Amino acid sequence: KQEVTQIPAALSVPEGENLVLNCSFTDSAIYNLQWFRQDPGKGLTSLLLIQSSQREQTSGRLNASLDKSSGRSTLYIAASQPGDSATYLCSYSRNSGNTPLVFGKGTRLSVIA
Amino acid sequence: GAVVSQHPSRVICKSGTSVKIECRSLDFQATTMFWYRQFPKQSLMLMATSNEGSKATYEQGVEKDKFLINHASLTLSTLTVTSAHPEDSSFYICSARDPGGTLNTEAFFGQGTRLTVV
Numbered sequence: 001k002q003e004v005t006q007i008p009a010a011l012s013v014p015e016g017e018n019l020v021l022n023c024s025f026t027d028s029a030i031y032n033l034q035w036f037r038q039d040p041g042k043g044l045t046s047l048l049l050i051q052s053s054q055r056e057q058t059s060g061r062l063n064a065s066l067d068k069s070s071g072r073s074t075l076y077i078a079a080s081q082p083g084d085s086a087t088y089l090c091s092y093s094r095n096s097g098n099t100p101l102v103f104g105k106g107t108r109l110s111v112i113a
Numbered sequence: 114g115a116v117v118s119q120h121p122s123r124v125i126c127k128s129g130t131s132v133k134i135e136c137r138s139l140d141f142q143a144t145t146m147f148w149y150r151q152f153p154k155q156s157l158m159l160m161a162t163s164n165e166g167s168k169a170t171y172e173q174g175v176e177k178d179k180f181l182i183n184h185a186s187l188t189l190s191t192l193t194v195t196s197a198h199p200e201d202s203s204f205y206i207c208s209a210r211d212p213g214g215t216l217n218t219e220a221f222f223g224q225g226t227r228l229t230v231v
Contacts, residue, residue: 004156032218043119043206044157044222051218089157093220098145098210101220103156 003027004104006090012110013080021075021107023090028071034101035064035075036089044089048075080111115141115211119223126197126230134192134226136207142187143209148180151204151225160205163190197230204228 007022023033032051036044048057048064050073056065063076077084087108091101116139126132136146144165149157161182162170169182179201181193194201206225210218 034220036222041204041225041227043224044208046219046221049219091157091220093218100147100149100159100162101157101208103149103158105154105156 004090004092004102006088006104006107008107009105010108010110012112015080015082015111015113017080017111018076018078019080019109021077021088021090021109023073023075023104025071025073025090025092025102027092027094027102028068029094030068030092031095031099033064033066033073033090033092035062035073036091038087038089038106040087047088077109080109082111082113085109085111115139115209115219115221117207117209117221117223119207119226121226122224123227124229126228128198128230129196131193131195132197132228134194134205134207134228136190136192136209136223138188138209138211141209141211143190143211144187145209146184146190147208147220148182148190148192149206149208151206157206160192163192163207165190194228197228199230202228202230 034049035047050066061078087106089106090104093099118137146163148160151157163184165184171177184190207223
């Protein structure tokens with residue numbers, strides 16, 4: 001069974017803190033891993049995409065790592081801001097080509113000003 | 114990045130009626146689109162894979178006669194919830210990849226549709 005586990009389920013931090021969101025997956029045949037942000041009642045915004053052959057990707061204050069052998073990915077957010085408050089979803093796709101994503105339940109982040 | 118547009122964003126309907134949700138790829142052609150459903154505080158769960166010009170592929174436990182999918186063109190897939198009941202109330206969201214773009218492995222999502230059946 002394909003599973004994605006995200007820890008913690010919820011996180012509240014003061015503004016300015018650096019934080020790490022964790023994602024683990026059981027499927028060894030991942031093709032790529034993608035982190036999304038979801039605001040309440042809204043769609044998904046793609047944050048970072050990591051191919052299975054890569055170890056990390058960076059975009060601004062965000063850094064995502066991938067350790068395929070251990071089935072883990074982390075999303076690092078530097079200098080958190082209240083605007084970062086959202087649910088962060090980890091997902092992966094199997095094989096290549098046009099395949100659907102398998103999602104975790106997400107980590108609900110609150111950054112307090 | 115590529116844009117996927119979904120409409121409507123919110124809909125409230127009476128029990129027993131049908132609701133159609135549209136998903137459009139605005140700046141690319143998508144032979145395949147995916148429909149997901151998300152219950153509160155749960156993961157997005159794949160409902161079905163929509164294939165242009167052919168029948169959709171449904172995940173186990175998803176009733177194909179209740180959730181009708183039509184992918185009549187390379188830029189439009191529709192999901193119709195037929196004879197909706199309160200338990201169908203959920204957040205429905207579509208996704209597609211741009212097969213011709215440099216970001217051809219990145220998935221893009223619509224804005225989602227919040228369906229409430231009363």
